[in-house]
Amino acid sequence: MIRGLAIGLALALFAAAAMLLAGANPLLGFWALFRGALGGVPQISETLVQTTALLFPSLAVAFAFRAGLFNIGAEGQLVIGGLVAGVIGARLETSGLIAIPLLLIAGSAGGAAWGAIAGVLRARFGGSEVIATLMLNIVAALLANYLVVGPLHSPGVAGPETAELPHSSWLPALLPGTRLTVALLIALALAFVLRWVFARTVFGYELRAVGDAPEAARRAGINLAKTAFVTMALSGAMAGLGGATIVTGVLHRFNVSLSPGYGFIAIAVALVGDLDPLRIIIASFAFGILQSGALSMQALAHVPKDVVSFVEGLAIVALAARRFVAGRKQMTALAPE
Amino acid sequence: MSGIQDFVVLTLVKAAPLIYAALAGVVCERAGILNIALEGQLTIGAFTAVAVSFATGNPVIGLLAGVVAGALVGLLLGVAATRFGVDQIVAGTGINLLALGGAAFGLTVVFGQPGASAEVSALGVPGERGLIVGAFVAALLLHLALYRTPWGLRTRASGENPRAVRSAGIDPRNVRLIATMLGGALAGLGGVYLSLGELDLYSDGMTAGRGFIALAAVIFGRWTPFGATGAALGFGALAALQFVLQRSGVPSELMQALPYLAALAALTGIAGRARAPQADGVPYTE
Numbered sequence: 001m002i003r004g005l006a007i008g009l010a011l012a013l014f015a016a017a018a019m020l021l022a023g024a025n026p027l028l029g030f031w032a033l034f035r036g037a038l039g040g041v042p043q044i045s046e047t048l049v050q051t052t053a054l055l056f057p058s059l060a061v062a063f064a065f066r067a068g069l070f071n072i073g074a075e076g077q078l079v080i081g082g083l084v085a086g087v088i089g090a091r092l093e094t095s096g097l098i099a100i101p102l103l104l105i106a107g108s109a110g111g112a113a114w115g116a117i118a119g120v121l122r123a124r125f126g127g128s129e130v131i132a133t134l135m136l137n138i139v140a141a142l143l144a145n146y147l148v149v150g151p152l153h154s155p156g157v158a159g160p161e162t163a164e165l166p167h168s169s170w171l172p173a174l175l176p177g178t179r180l181t182v183a184l185l186i187a188l189a190l191a192f193v194l195r196w197v198f199a200r201t202v203f204g205y206e207l208r209a210v211g212d213a214p215e216a217a218r219r220a221g222i223n224l225a226k227t228a229f230v231t232m233a234l235s236g237a238m239a240g241l242g243g244a245t246i247v248t249g250v251l252h253r254f255n256v257s258l259s260p261g262y263g264f265i266a267i268a269v270a271l272v273g274d275l276d277p278l279r280i281i282i283a284s285f286a287f288g289i290l291q292s293g294a295l296s297m298q299a300l301a302h303v304p305k306d307v308v309s310f311v312e313g314l315a316i317v318a319l320a321a322r323r324f325v326a327g328r329k330q331m332t333a334l335a336p337e
Numbered sequence: 338m339s340g341i342q343d344f345v346v347l348t349l350v351k352a353a354p355l356i357y358a359a360l361a362g363v364v365c366e367r368a369g370i371l372n373i374a375l376e377g378q379l380t381i382g383a384f385t386a387v388a389v390s391f392a393t394g395n396p397v398i399g400l401l402a403g404v405v406a407g408a409l410v411g412l413l414l415g416v417a418a419t420r421f422g423v424d425q426i427v428a429g430t431g432i433n434l435l436a437l438g439g440a441a442f443g444l445t446v447v448f449g450q451p452g453a454s455a456e457v458s459a460l461g462v463p464g465e466r467g468l469i470v471g472a473f474v475a476a477l478l479l480h481l482a483l484y485r486t487p488w489g490l491r492t493r494a495s496g497e498n499p500r501a502v503r504s505a506g507i508d509p510r511n512v513r514l515i516a517t518m519l520g521g522a523l524a525g526l527g528g529v530y531l532s533l534g535e536l537d538l539y540s541d542g543m544t545a546g547r548g549f550i551a552l553a554a555v556i557f558g559r560w561t562p563f564g565a566t567g568a569a570l571g572f573g574a575l576a577a578l579q580f581v582l583q584r585s586g587v588p589s590e591l592m593q594a595l596p597y598l599a600a601l602a603a604l605t606g607i608a609g610r611a612r613a614p615q616a617d618g619v620p621y622t623e
Contacts, residue, residue, distance in 0.1 A: 018442065022442070022445065022446050023446075070426050070427075072373075072426065072430055117601070121601065121604045121605065124605075125604060125605045125606055127604030127605060127606075128604065128618075130371070130373065130426050130618075131552060131553075131556065131600065131604060132601060132604055134373060134549055134552065135553065135600045135601050136597075136601070138549060138594070138597050139594050139597050139598065142590040142591075142593055142594045143590070143594070145590055146588050146590035146591070150588060261434070264434055267427060267430050267431075268431070268434075271427065304441065304442045304444075304445035306437075306438045306439075306441035306442040306445070307438065309435070309438030309441070310439045310442055311438075312434055312435075313431045313432060313433070313434035313435025313436070313437075313438055313439075315431070316427060316428070316431025316434065317413070317417050317423060317428050317431040317432060317435065318423075
């Protein structure tokens, strides 16, 4: 806790120094940041929209980390989830009761498939999931661009995006007149389910065992390859679900730039939240403040919004302590079966 | 025949930054550090070179500054990984985010505009050619250094069996630190090539995933300088082919995706048994 505060303070000082460098008043900068994120109901709901968008991939990243797997590919899985939901959603004219669950499931399935590619490479061939997910991120972006501009192009749409989803397929808003939808509740529910899975289920126990001590887990009869595959697929499903909620809840269409790097920021969020699903909720909210306050900071205090990704990057470097990765070292050292 | 000549030239132009970045990846991984921050090092090298050339009016000073800045980003990764027990993969991801944000932030601070810098005095055609030749010279030098010098032996040993290095009275963490700095400098030079060699400005996203293509080239090149250079040339040829095939109906996204798809295929062992250094990416602790 004290360590966390110290790091937070150091990062705030870094941000202040950066603002000074940009010729802005840091106090004004922070004021604008918080006002833009928390200054009223519209601001808070927008912050919660960002919180939701971060929560899905952060849970995905944490889930894989707990099993000793580095899913650097939440970004690509999120994009594929959004792509699948957007492509189907734009062509689907049916009742929301059917369409919404269908699109969310389809998005999750898309993300799961994308994560499963890395899972297969890890489980079957012992290939590094780090390299695989890094490459799959870029392939996902290229594939999405190719499909929505090319073969799956919607008539009358100019940009790299699908047509708008019919109103019936939009996620119900929590607050009328804002972009905040039930996606927040789904994300919170997912966090609690994960908490329960980790703490109370055999699968969660096996997952943590593989992450903490793979060799011991193997000797105890846990199938490492299968666990790796299932973990990557489920992790991808969570990120894909996140992408689908952005499409059905926020943008109401798929656009190739639907994510400003949520899948990467998620790594910072997961680490700040100590890989604990409930603490990740709080961490997502903190990073949601940064995301939604950044534009107001730029407008009101003339601080370039990119200072936020700079600080998030620093946070990742500062927070990635060794204890998260004790298992990974052994996992990678094990030869594939 | 000028068609073929143009193609070869374009291949070299497209391959040069990949070669620098791939060599950076080779030296880091041979020392045991999986450097996924190559993209960030390219970015910082490219941006710093332009900013310093803008401030001093001298592109050569810009070049040197880009190399130093790349080395410092490499040092950040090295210090985090060897001194503070930060995981290399996570640190690399953080550095990529930090570098992209830092360069975008720097653009606004130095040039007062987002997106792209003003045009600055660049290295010109002789400079670009020099840097292309330099990439091959760097490959040769790295090969000699890795396989013919005591430093190279220590570096390779740190990536295979750091405990043995420790037994010989050398701290593998220091060896890895030097490798990340050298790697950062090489990747920084690749960035300088992009901004001051091929062009005369910096724009957001100009590195366009080359740091990740370089990682693929390292795997394809089986972690050797010559192998990685060959793979980078191959990927450079793919990029050149994209121009040739621009109006042929072959989707450009497919061409762009090929290096990454090739890397995924390589992970299945399809290209023969390519083995990473034993302790690649594995933290060393006393």
